[in-house]
Amino acid sequence: MHSKLPPGRSPGPPNPIADDGDEAHFCGTCAFSEACLTVGFNKPDLRELQCLVEHVGPFRAGDYVFRAGDPFRTIFAVRSGTVKTCITDKEGREQVLGFYLPGEVVGLNAIYPERFPCDAVALDTTFFCRFSFPAMSVLAGRIPAVQQHLFRMLSKEIGTVSSLAGDHSADQRVATFLLDIASRYATLGFSSTRFHLSMSRGDIANYLRLASETVSRVLTRFRAKNLILIEGRELELLDPVRLREIAEERLPQQANHGDGS
Amino acid sequence: MHSKLPPGRSPGPPNPIADDGDEAHFCGTCAFSEACLTVGFNKPDLRELQCLVEHVGPFRAGDYVFRAGDPFRTIFAVRSGTVKTCITDKEGREQVLGFYLPGEVVGLNAIYPERFPCDAVALDTTFFCRFSFPAMSVLAGRIPAVQQHLFRMLSKEIGTVSSLAGDHSADQRVATFLLDIASRYATLGFSSTRFHLSMSRGDIANYLRLASETVSRVLTRFRAKNLILIEGRELELLDPVRLREIAEERLPQQANHGDGS
DNA sequence: CGTACCATTGATTACTATCAACGCGCGTGG
DNA sequence: CCACGCGCGTTGATAGTAATCAATGGTACG
Numbered sequence: 001m002h003s004k005l006p007p008g009r010s011p012g013p014p015n016p017i018a019d020d021g022d023e024a025h026f027c028g029t030c031a032f033s034e035a036c037l038t039v040g041f042n043k044p045d046l047r048e049l050q051c052l053v054e055h056v057g058p059f060r061a062g063d064y065v066f067r068a069g070d071p072f073r074t075i076f077a078v079r080s081g082t083v084k085t086c087i088t089d090k091e092g093r094e095q096v097l098g099f100y101l102p103g104e105v106v107g108l109n110a111i112y113p114e115r116f117p118c119d120a121v122a123l124d125t126t127f128f129c130r131f132s133f134p135a136m137s138v139l140a141g142r143i144p145a146v147q148q149h150l151f152r153m154l155s156k157e158i159g160t161v162s163s164l165a166g167d168h169s170a171d172q173r174v175a176t177f178l179l180d181i182a183s184r185y186a187t188l189g190f191s192s193t194r195f196h197l198s199m200s201r202g203d204i205a206n207y208l209r210l211a212s213e214t215v216s217r218v219l220t221r222f223r224a225k226n227l228i229l230i231e232g233r234e235l236e237l238l239d240p241v242r243l244r245e246i247a248e249e250r251l252p253q254q255a256n257h258g259d260g261s
Numbered sequence: 262m263h264s265k266l267p268p269g270r271s272p273g274p275p276n277p278i279a280d281d282g283d284e285a286h287f288c289g290t291c292a293f294s295e296a297c298l299t300v301g302f303n304k305p306d307l308r309e310l311q312c313l314v315e316h317v318g319p320f321r322a323g324d325y326v327f328r329a330g331d332p333f334r335t336i337f338a339v340r341s342g343t344v345k346t347c348i349t350d351k352e353g354r355e356q357v358l359g360f361y362l363p364g365e366v367v368g369l370n371a372i373y374p375e376r377f378p379c380d381a382v383a384l385d386t387t388f389f390c391r392f393s394f395p396a397m398s399v400l401a402g403r404i405p406a407v408q409q410h411l412f413r414m415l416s417k418e419i420g421t422v423s424s425l426a427g428d429h430s431a432d433q434r435v436a437t438f439l440l441d442i443a444s445r446y447a448t449l450g451f452s453s454t455r456f457h458l459s460m461s462r463g464d465i466a467n468y469l470r471l472a473s474e475t476v477s478r479v480l481t482r483f484r485a486k487n488l489i490l491i492e493g494r495e496l497e498l499l500d501p502v503r504l505r506e507i508a509e510e511r512l513p514q515q516a517n518h519g520d521g522s
Numbered sequence: 523c524g525t526a527c528c529a530t531t532g533a534t535t536a537c538t539a540t541c542a543a544c545g546c547g548c549g550t551g552g
Numbered sequence: 553c554c555a556c557g558c559g560c561g562t563t564g565a566t567a568g569t570a571a572t573c574a575a576t577g578g579t580a581c582g
Contacts, residue, residue: 089509095427109423111416117423137409141402148398154415155372161422162370162378166356167470170538201561209428211539216562232561248350431570462529472571477530493529493579528579535572545562552555 052135055079057127065106065120065128072110074130078102081126082198085109085118086206096207098160099123099199101184108157123198164208173208174218175247178228182237193240197233313396316340318388326367326381326389333371335391339363342387343459346370346379347467357468359421360384360460362445368394369418384459425469434469435479436508439489443498454501458494 057079059065065076068087076083083100097118100106110116111133140147168176186192197204201219205212222228227243229236237243318340320326326337329348337344344361358379361367371377372394401408429437447453458465462480466473483489488504490497498504 097423097426109416109419112413112420113416117420137405137412141405141408144398144402147402147408150412151398151415152373154412154419155370155374157419158370158415158422159373159378161419161426162358165358165422165425165470200559209426212560213540213562214538217538220562461527463527473528474530474572475570478570481530523582525582526580528577530577531575533572533574535570537569537571538567539569540565540567542565543563546560548558548560550555550557552553 052132052139054130055127056130057081057125059122059126059128061123061125063122063126065122065126066116067119068116070116072107072114072116073133075105075107075110075133075136076120077105077129077131079127079129081122081124083120083126084123084199084203084207085120087118094206096203099181099203099207101181102188104184105153108154111154123203170208170210170214170218171221172247172249173210174204174215174222175243177204177208178235178237179240179243179247182240193237195235197235313393313400315391316388317391318342318386320383320387320389322384322386324383324387326383326387327377328380329377331377333368333375333377334394336366336368336371336394336397337381338366338390338392340388340390342383342385344381344387345384345460345464345468346381348379355467357464360442360464360468362442363449365445366414369415372415384464431469431471431475431479432482433508433510434471435465435476435483436504438465438469439496439498440501440504440508443501453498455495455497458496 056076059081065083078100080102083106085097085100085106086094087097088094106120106128107116109118136146136150140150163176163180181197182192182195185195199207200212201215202212205215208215219228219230222243223230225242227237227239227246229238317337320342326344339361341363344367346358346361346367348356348358350356367381367389368377370379397407397411401411424437424441442458443453443456446456460468461473462476463473466476469476480489480491483504484491486503488498488500488507490499
């Protein structure tokens with residue numbers, strides 16, 4: 001189980017894991033569980049899904065799962081651990097595109113270019129279910145639930161990426177980020193108020209288009225306001241309601257004097 | 262040129278249009294042309310594609326094509342005109358998510374939520390091919406080329422949205438935007454150096470996460486450097502190479518005095 | 523012919539990046 | 553065992569880019 005986190009991982013809460021599946025069954029939290037359940041675990045169709053999946057890992061923190069430019073053949077569903085995707089421009093500057101938690105699928109943005117447009121890097125010790133995309137496409141042609149699931153995942157990813165689009169203050173971005181991660185852990189059945197951040201401040205900052213110092217300062221400020229408890233990468237959300245307000249507030253400074261007009 | 266634009270549109274430069282299709286044929290520039298051509302124009306399969314498409318329009322500038330919250334049933338391929346998608350938060354502030362030119366498809370981000378997550382607003386007089394998504398899914402199950410095309414469009418949209426992600430200077434953002442629009446017009450077979458911007462400065466600014474004053478200033482600066490000619494919404498790229506450099510340069514601070522040199 | 527919106531330009535503000543220094547934990551190697 | 557280096561995170565001081573506030577001219581439209 002999680003008991004043996006390979007490198008003498010210091011104390012701290014165990015890492016969420018989604019490995020209730022085995023050779024014969026998919027993980028309950030797997031990105032494809034819905035499709036599988038719809039189809040039914042015992043039908044021959046499922047056997048085919050089983051055949052086109054491969055369990056890979058472990059990847060250690062810092063390992064590349066794939067690299068920008070690699071030919072696209074497979075998509076990766078995270079079983080346990082965390083992944084970041086990022087592009088590196090020619091000057092060597094990195095741009096974090098996203099983080100993927102257990103049950104989420106990495107690599108969908110590679111279908112169109114037919115090459116991975118970004119790197120994927122493990123942040124934790126990470127395991128995947130690897131699916132052959134061509135095989136899955138064929139299956140999708142025969143099983144509407146699989147096809148629909150792929151469409152939905154792709155569409156969802158568009159929405160996820162768009163949500164970063166707005167021009168928000170540093171406070172708003174950080175609050176939104178914390179709540180987003182929390183809700184994704186909640187989906188996995190883990191605590192939505194207490195969890196471990198697998199990524200560094202630098203990665204968070206990069207993802208949010210901020211400087212890492214700014215992220216540090218915002219977190220310090222949130223802690224001072226008793227909105228969160230944070231120690232290293234261990235986080236507890238003390239006031240999610242207020243965080244939500246911060247994330248959504250639109251008026252950076254409401255110096256509302258009598259603008260009653 | 263493109264013979265008959267249905268409603269007698271007032272003066273002004275002709276708007277790029279992609280309506281070489283008719284009842285029996287799809288537009289050559291249509292987002293689905295590839296799928297159609299792969300299948301073959303004369304096969305029975307294509308007849309089904311024809312059956313699930315509907316030509317709708319015209320929409321006038323400012324008209325809503327769909328609104329956030331509307332139930333999702335159809336996707337829209339732009340035949341002619343331009344569309345912006347945007348979300349409006351509860352305080353009434355708008356956030357532009359994207360612009361869609363002829364041949365591009367609007368609405369793919371609605372598959373997952375099963376409702377449109379954003380508004381779509383015509384910026385021009387605009388016509389669409391409207392596709393029933395459930396019907397198209399069924400067809401995709403039988404015609405691999407159609408399914409593949411949907412996957413590719415979805416994946417491509419993820420990449421498009423991600424490209425806004427980076428933290429770039431105002432100059433970089435504007436240069437990137439101009440080149441992106443130019444290349445998309447080029448794909449349509451129109452000039453890639455001279456075209457009409459259908460959207461206001463405010464929309465561009467909003468899309469790029471800038472203030473409209475900033476966009477104005479950048480454009481003025483680009484004109485002063487002889488990188489572009491711009492008059493109202495008529496634009497000519499005089500030095501796409503240099504614009505590309507600006508879009509990609511990494512060091513914001515370059516004390517360029519003798520630029521024109 | 524007035525109203526409203528768009529675009530441009532100027533002056534000022536302010537948010538966040540940048541530069542800099544320091545503490546801390548950890549692995550390495552003397 | 554302890555010195556050392558290194559990456560990470562925090563905090564402080566300063567500066568710069570773009571937002572905001574403000575005013576003007578142009579243009580479409582009723």
